[in-house]
Amino acid sequence: MVHTKFWGRLSLAEGTYRYQQLQQWILQGIIDGRWTPGDRLPSIREICTQQGVSKATVQHALQRLEAQGFLEVRPKAGHFVTLAPKATAPPRTTSRIEAPRPVNVSDLLLDIMDRNAAFDLLPELHAGELPPGIVSLNRAIGRALRRQRGADFQYYDKPAGDLKLREQLGLLLAKRGWPVTPDELCITSGCQHALFLALMACCQRGDIVAVESPGFYGVLQLLEQLGLQVIEIPTSTASGLDMDALEEALGRWNIQTCVVSPAFATPGGALMSEAPRRRLMALAEEYDLAIIEDDIYAESGFSRVPDTLKALDDSNRVIHCSSFSKVLSRDLRLGWISGARWHQRILNLKMVTQLASSRYLQQGVAAYMEEGELSAHLRRQRKLMSEQRDRLLASLLAWPVSVRVTAPQGGLAFWLELPATVDTLAAYPKALDAGVVITPGPLFSASGKYGNCLRVSFSHPWDERRIRALNQLPELLHLT
Amino acid sequence: MVHTKFWGRLSLAEGTYRYQQLQQWILQGIIDGRWTPGDRLPSIREICTQQGVSKATVQHALQRLEAQGFLEVRPKAGHFVTLAPKATAPPRTTSRIEAPRPVNVSDLLLDIMDRNAAFDLLPELHAGELPPGIVSLNRAIGRALRRQRGADFQYYDKPAGDLKLREQLGLLLAKRGWPVTPDELCITSGCQHALFLALMACCQRGDIVAVESPGFYGVLQLLEQLGLQVIEIPTSTASGLDMDALEEALGRWNIQTCVVSPAFATPGGALMSEAPRRRLMALAEEYDLAIIEDDIYAESGFSRVPDTLKALDDSNRVIHCSSFSKVLSRDLRLGWISGARWHQRILNLKMVTQLASSRYLQQGVAAYMEEGELSAHLRRQRKLMSEQRDRLLASLLAWPVSVRVTAPQGGLAFWLELPATVDTLAAYPKALDAGVVITPGPLFSASGKYGNCLRVSFSHPWDERRIRALNQLPELLHLT
Known part of the structure; x- marks a missing residue:
């Protein structure tokens, strides 16, 4: 089990x-x-x-x-x-593989993003004080701005980004089994931008890309916009990509690329252990796959930060993508990519689609890391997120129906599987009327699956109003 | 003449x-x-x-x-x-049109960008004090950072960007004949990002795109990366796109899109007057063209800021792209786009390729504009650039050979046409050895034209070292 x-x-x-x-x-x-x-x-x-x-x-x-x-x-x-153990089992995963198809994800995501709501039931609720780690981050950026001299503002940064920041990232990643040099890293405007560059660099229009299912909607949307075909590989919210299913799919279709999030993948926080990681790399070798590693949640690990998949990459085929959005600030818009054999093309694409990143911002974040502020923030953040996860689980246990869920060891959300009759997509506008923004399951599939599933995030503090919103969910979802 | x-x-x-x-x-x-x-x-x-x-x-x-x-x-x-009037004539433009071709621009640009050198002969020379307009810009951004509250850092901004910034941009653009509402604007990571979104939204792979020649290398690089075909329309560095040539090309090839920079186009600072603008719009109507207006230099106009081309757009076919890079700071990485009939698709592409822009940054710039700081900075900047332009012209007049040049009324650079025997591409590495980075003419063509031309920018102050570098150019170019 x-x-x-x-x-x-x-x-x-x-x-x-x-x-x-x-x-x-x-x-x-x-x-x-x-x-x-x-x-x-x-x-x-x-x-x-x-x-x-x-x-x-x-x-x-x-x-x-x-x-x-x-x-x-x-x-x-x-x-x-005291509580009825209704949230009893992990969500079921299907092992059925469907043929590749063009992607056609709805405009739902744009609506959710327009409400700033990807990770919050109540996105209007911005009150309260900044955590100390963000105060010092903002100070570091402010200092970098004040240190700007001469004609700095008249130059674009190098496309690869600030060297000091890349050095600091190298130190962070070396702790995770991957001794990466600054030359192998390119700064991006967040992880989504990195994933975009990765797909642009290693795919041709019409290529078949294997993705986790349920999996990150941002990747599905990218595949749609880039005219790529998707094949959804069944994925457990506990242990990640189903390797048997992937192997079967590789045998049946001409798949060129696989996007995978080995560490605390959204929506359920799955963590791939070493054996499937090694098997993935062996399959990549056998079928000459490009692997795109979406590493954005790795540093959220409550008890430990897993190694990168990239650490197992002997043949320069894993493109590593990440950013600061999930563990530090979503408003930095700062991420990075290591492009493996496609790195030069990625540097070109970065330059051609955006020229450069802000130098002062990179300098501020590099100083923040160098002074140990990021490590301190991450320690506090992991403790807080683990508490908020427990709090959410406690609330779910009180729901009037059986909810299948796995409590993850990292990431920011639970993946809830509700009774088959529930239609979370239909509940979206109704929940909106009640001032609550939900993240329906079909967003995590290219083929409208997971209609009875929901991602619920614990990234925001469970104050009274959020608890009330959470407790409204069973009614809004017609569970009562 | x-x-x-x-x-x-x-x-x-x-x-x-x-x-x-x-x-x-x-x-x-x-x-x-x-x-x-x-x-x-x-x-x-x-x-x-x-x-x-x-x-x-x-x-x-x-x-x-x-x-x-x-x-x-x-x-x-x-x-x-006192000075020999050797820079006597404007650069000659060819009216020969070549057939559309796939774009293949060299890696030269990446090298130039890696040296932070697109607009400077001596990019290592960052010394000196910040101008007051940049000091107050940085203060405004710092204030926005300090005003961050609650969980602001935990939310992505809306894909379209900060409303206040879009309102301020609306006020700026309304002065230029175009009353645009915030809903019609989307914030981007600079103008290059806007141009990328525009081309992604209105073109299909293989489409033929008409561009100015000589014209902006960033557009040529984008066409190359997006698999689009280019047709180079002869362009005068004084009056812009040759409308007769464009009309001829439209009659001969199935052109879908035209990228044009009506206000102080790089490399020569050409300004299109009203008659050719109206003719362009009539042709766009007749041939159902998408027009991409690269407006990035408009606010640099020394004596006046011309109206937008978009102001003449009756049929929602002009995509307007711009940013703060040329007139305020290249390190902001903040631009905007108004997508006409493709606006919804552009919003989607912005979200999918980058999610959002930094909110604190947009708030800082919006406040800077609201307080009148941008207008004051632009006034000072125009005066300074006009002086630096005169200074450059004076130096060129002292060169030992005849240089054809037009002194522009805006923009940041001269386009020099040197004797036909000069090879600026071959001079690039030699100049590098002497510590000088030049911007060779072929960068501004998809077909290696303009080997005897050079863009020289006046955007940096002519201190002793830059004047020395400038005076070295005739020798480095084998003009002596």
């Missing part, structure tokens, strides 16, 4: 506190139905012995689960499960 | 000081050979009477020409011409 394998990884996770691991273990136990509402959990002492942890660790974990509403304490009796 | 017509426009120019008009009139007289070295100019009183200006105006103009080395004062005798 997918979530058992997933859990196996969880308990081995490094870098999280023991209490967090324990908390996750208990939560998954409730989701899996090991304990049902009314059940008493093992005693603190039993858990200590069984899991090899201290009493304080167990207390800390139970206290947080109680605060989240999963447990209640009955004096002199112990901890009891 | 082209420069006579050109002069006719000059004397009618509004918005320049009388002394500037007079200075230009005398300079053009020297270029045209009305006065040769050693000649005495008419007396101050004679000029007053003849031109209907005050004595102070004449003195001011003569003083500046003296400072530039064109004149010398001989006490009790008058003002005498």
